[in-house]
Amino acid sequence: MDTKEPGDESQQTDFTTILVSTIHDVKNSLGLVLHTLDEVMEVCTPQECKVYDRFARLHYEAKRVSNDLVRLLSLYKIGNQQLLCNISDYLVADFLEDCQAQNKPLLQMNGISVETECADDLLWYFDTELLAGVVNTVINNALRYAQGRLKLVAREENGFLRLSVEDDGQGYPETLLHGDADAKRGVSFQTGSTGLGLYFASVVARMHENQGRQGYVTISNGGSYGGGCFSIYIP
Amino acid sequence: MEVVFKDKRVLIIDDFPEMRSSLRRMLRSFGIENCDDVDSGEKAIEKMEENAYDVVLCDYNLGLNRKDGQQVLEEAKHRELLPYHVIFMMITAENTMAMVMGAVEYKPDDYLTKPFTKEVLQTRLKRLLAHKTHMVGLDRAVHNKEYAKAIAICDSHLAGKPKNIMELLKVKSGLCLKAGDFELAAKTYQQVLEVRELPWARMGLGQSFYHENRFEDAKKTFEDLIKQNKTNIEAYDWLAKVLVKLNQPEAAQEVLAKAVELSPNAIKRMQELGELAHENHDLDTAKKSYKKAIQLGKHSCLKDPEQFTGLAKVLVEQDNTDEALEVAQATRKEFKGNTDADLQASVMEGVIYTQRHEEDKAKEAIGKANQLYEENKGEVSASVTMDMAKVNFAVGDEEHGKGLVQDLVRDHHEDERFLEEVEAVLENSSLKDEGKNIIEQTKKEIIDINNKGVYLVKEGKMEEAISFLEQAADGLPNNKTINLNAAQAMLLFMERNGKDEGYIKKSRQFLDRVAKTDSASEKYQRLMGLYQGIIAA
Numbered sequence: 159m160d161t162k163e164p165g166d167e168s169q170q171t172d173f174t175t176i177l178v179s180t181i182h183d184v185k186n187s188l189g190l191v192l193h194t195l196d197e198v199m200e201v202c203t204p205q206e207c208k209v210y211d212r213f214a215r216l217h218y219e220a221k222r223v224s225n226d227l228v229r230l231l232s233l234y235k236i237g238n239q240q241l242l243c244n245i246s247d248y249l250v251a252d253f254l255e256d257c258q259a260q261n262k263p264l265l266q267m268n269g270i271s272v273e274t275e276c277a278d279d280l281l282w283y284f285d286t287e288l289l290a291g292v293v294n295t296v297i298n299n300a301l302r303y304a305q306g307r308l309k310l311v312a313r314e315e316n317g318f319l320r321l322s323v324e325d326d327g328q329g330y331p332e333t334l335l336h337g338d339a340d341a342k343r344g345v346s347f348q349t350g351s352t353g354l355g356l357y358f359a360s361v362v363a364r365m366h367e368n369q370g371r372q373g374y375v376t377i378s379n380g381g382s383y384g385g386g387c388f389s390i391y392i393p
Numbered sequence: 394m395e396v397v398f399k400d401k402r403v404l405i406i407d408d409f410p411e412m413r414s415s416l417r418r419m420l421r422s423f424g425i426e427n428c429d430d431v432d433s434g435e436k437a438i439e440k441m442e443e444n445a446y447d448v449v450l451c452d453y454n455l456g457l458n459r460k461d462g463q464q465v466l467e468e469a470k471h472r473e474l475l476p477y478h479v480i481f482m483m484i485t486a487e488n489t490m491a492m493v494m495g496a497v498e499y500k501p502d503d504y505l506t507k508p509f510t511k512e513v514l515q516t517r518l519k520r521l522l523a524h525k526t527h528m529v530g531l532d533r534a535v536h537n538k539e540y541a542k543a544i545a546i547c548d549s550h551l552a553g554k555p556k557n558i559m560e561l562l563k564v565k566s567g568l569c570l571k572a573g574d575f576e577l578a579a580k581t582y583q584q585v586l587e588v589r590e591l592p593w594a595r596m597g598l599g600q601s602f603y604h605e606n607r608f609e610d611a612k613k614t615f616e617d618l619i620k621q622n623k624t625n626i627e628a629y630d631w632l633a634k635v636l637v638k639l640n641q642p643e644a645a646q647e648v649l650a651k652a653v654e655l656s657p658n659a660i661k662r663m664q665e666l667g668e669l670a671h672e673n674h675d676l677d678t679a680k681k682s683y684k685k686a687i688q689l690g691k692h693s694c695l696k697d698p699e700q701f702t703g704l705a706k707v708l709v710e711q712d713n714t715d716e717a718l719e720v721a722q723a724t725r726k727e728f729k730g731n732t733d734a735d736l737q738a739s740v741m742e743g744v745i746y747t748q749r750h751e752e753d754k755a756k757e758a759i760g761k762a763n764q765l766y767e768e769n770k771g772e773v774s775a776s777v778t779m780d781m782a783k784v785n786f787a788v789g790d791e792e793h794g795k796g797l798v799q800d801l802v803r804d805h806h807e808d809e810r811f812l813e814e815v816e817a818v819l820e821n822s823s824l825k826d827e828g829k830n831i832i833e834q835t836k837k838e839i840i841d842i843n844n845k846g847v848y849l850v851k852e853g854k855m856e857e858a859i860s861f862l863e864q865a866a867d868g869l870p871n872n873k874t875i876n877l878n879a880a881q882a883m884l885l886f887m888e889r890n891g892k893d894e895g896y897i898k899k900s901r902q903f904l905d906r907v908a909k910t911d912s913a914s915e916k917y918q919r920l921m922g923l924y925q926g927i928i929a930a
Contacts, residue, residue: 192508193411193415242622246591249556259512263510281557283591287506368589
């Protein structure tokens with residue numbers, strides 16, 4: 159939104175408005191598609207239905223597009239200061255339980271089991287909607303690479319809440335790991351990685367500040383299962 | 394904690410049939426079969442009147458020109474259709490949380506953002522049900538306005554070093570504000586802020602400052618909160634209140650106007666903006682705001698004849714008496730069978746016809762108002778009574794005018810600022826010369842009554858004191874001092890001589906009268922504590 163040329167302002171605004179309202183519209187349509195798919199999948203079980211895994215695939219891809227659109231809209235709103243960071247206190251274990259519940263159907267369809275590791279009295283301060291957006295995106299991405307297991311880990315580390323999503327896949331490619339997890343590095347037309355997820359995560363992390371310290375994200379390989387490991391640090 | 398879903402009864406409110414059936418399916422998947430669903434807030438209220446639910450799932454957006462979810466919650470709470478053990482969950486579309494939340498009197502137990510899976514619904518319900526069960530004592534005490542007891546319950550939970558310590562501190566400090574213990578409230582908020590800068594705690598601290606009359610501190614606090622987050626509507630509301638106290642009504646109006654811009658659908662705020670603008674003689678804004686408040690109130694329990702009265706008075710000031718008359722008529726139509734509204738409409742007509750110099754019609758209107766006032770004694774608001782007095786004086790009915798003024802003084806004999814306003818009414822009337830005298834005499838009459846009651850108590854003539862004060866309090870249902878003292882006499886008697894069913898009922902009635910306007914007063918809280926102790930004994 160800072161890229162507009164001088165003298166180009168009104169056109170740019172018009173285009174931005176159209177872009178945003180179109181994204182909204184597409185997102186709503188996708189919502190209906192997903193809802194219908196849910197209904198279809200509710201009546202056909204993997205045992206009875208030969209094309210169940212295709213439905214699961216459809217569902218996953220539609221969900222991915224929908225998530226991307228939601229992230230885009232959020233970023234637009236953040237840029238316009240319409241979406242602010244609303245920090246309050248939460249029990250992290252409850253937060254993780256909610257994230258897991260929100261992704262349960264998707265995880266089941268893809269045959270992925272999830273474990274969480276978090277002290278049940280760990281209390282932290284964050285914007286729950288924004289952070290849930292990050293975790294959901296990361297889980298969604300991890301699904302593409304995980305073999306069968308995911309782990310959500312939360313603990314306090316040097317005055318930060320460290321929240322990690324670990325998978326048992328191949329891990330992040332070397333190109334992505336070098337340097338920090340800056341979004342632009344993730345762009346690859348070959349793999350279809352737009353970097354949007356990581357970009358969104360780092361924006362949300364940076365929106366969290368406490369006593370002069372800012373949140374950040376890291377990616378690495380290893381973790382409990384030796385696969386990819388995404389971490390967001392909230393001060 | 395084990396949560397049993399099977400025996401729970403749920404009400405679903407959503408205007409989309411697909412969403413309703415989808416929610417039903419979700420609930421069935423974890424064992425809840427007993428549900429009703431409706432497509433509108435109006436039907437939801439009917440259902441809640443007929444049945445007792447454990448959980449209400451309500452979509453925020455229920456269609457254009459219909460009651461929204463917040464209005465359903467308000468009305469249900471207002472009409473006491475939602476006992477404290479019932480869970481009310483508000484379902485919202487993505488990113489509308491801020492809009493929904495604002496500074497509302499009633500907040501749902503939880504918000505659920507669409508889309509969500511059945512597992513999310515199950516997880517949240519399980520957590521909320523367990524929480525409600527755990528906190529049932531606290532909720533009951535809050536519901537019964539037993540704040541001291543509720544605070545003690547919070548303390549005992551806190552002593553157990555619970556996981557949700559911040560949440561309990563939030564509840565506790567909020568209770569301190571309600572109970573009028575502003576010092577403890579401020580201390581508790583400070584305690585939280587030492588751990589972490591949290592907007593809710595900063596907000597509470599600002600409110601504590603406000604109640605402790607530390608207006609400059611309060612002003613700075615709310616300004617800082619707005620600087621941090623310019624969509625913090627609650628901070629705007631409080632900043633406006635502070636500015637009124639600091640005698641800057643124009644600045645207050647500006648702030649409230651910003652809040653209205655951010656959240657244009659809150660009726661109370663719109664009404665307040667109308668009142669402020671009216672005071673500031675910004676008649677156009679006042680008119681617009683009252684009109685909007687009336688329009689918003691169409692489907693809400695927060696609709697209030699005072700919004701119509703305000704609009705009519707603005708129109709009279711703009712010399713638009715024709716439209717003002719229409720407003721008076723609309724009041725009767727909108728509030729059929731409501732004596733107070735009927736009375737206010739008659740007062741409006743009195744004001745309008747006085748302005749038009751149509752004395753006969755003015756007399757007729759105010760005559761009707763006077764009659765309704767007798768039927769509705771003790772229920773008429775001070776500002777309406779004041780208008781009535783003015784019209785009576787204007788049409789030369791000195792006797793009724795004086796009677797009304799005396800009633801006002803009797804109800805507020807200790808409120809000097811209010812008495813000045815009453816004096817101003819007399820200044821502009823034919824009773825100009827006796828004005829001060831009338832006020833002083835009436836004040837003395839009440840002080841004498843009170844003193845006699847207090848004297849009898851001190852002399853130990855308890856039964857005599859009780860019957861004297863009881864009679865006085867019933868004659869002066871809006872006088873806080875007399876009603877508190879009547880309750881106190883009965884409570885002291887029971888403390889010495891044991892419980893008495895009649896006194897328990899009666900003293901509660903006196904306390905409830907005070908609670909209507911001033912449940913935060915220290916004496917009220919103290920007597921309420923005494924009352925709780927006696928009924929528990």
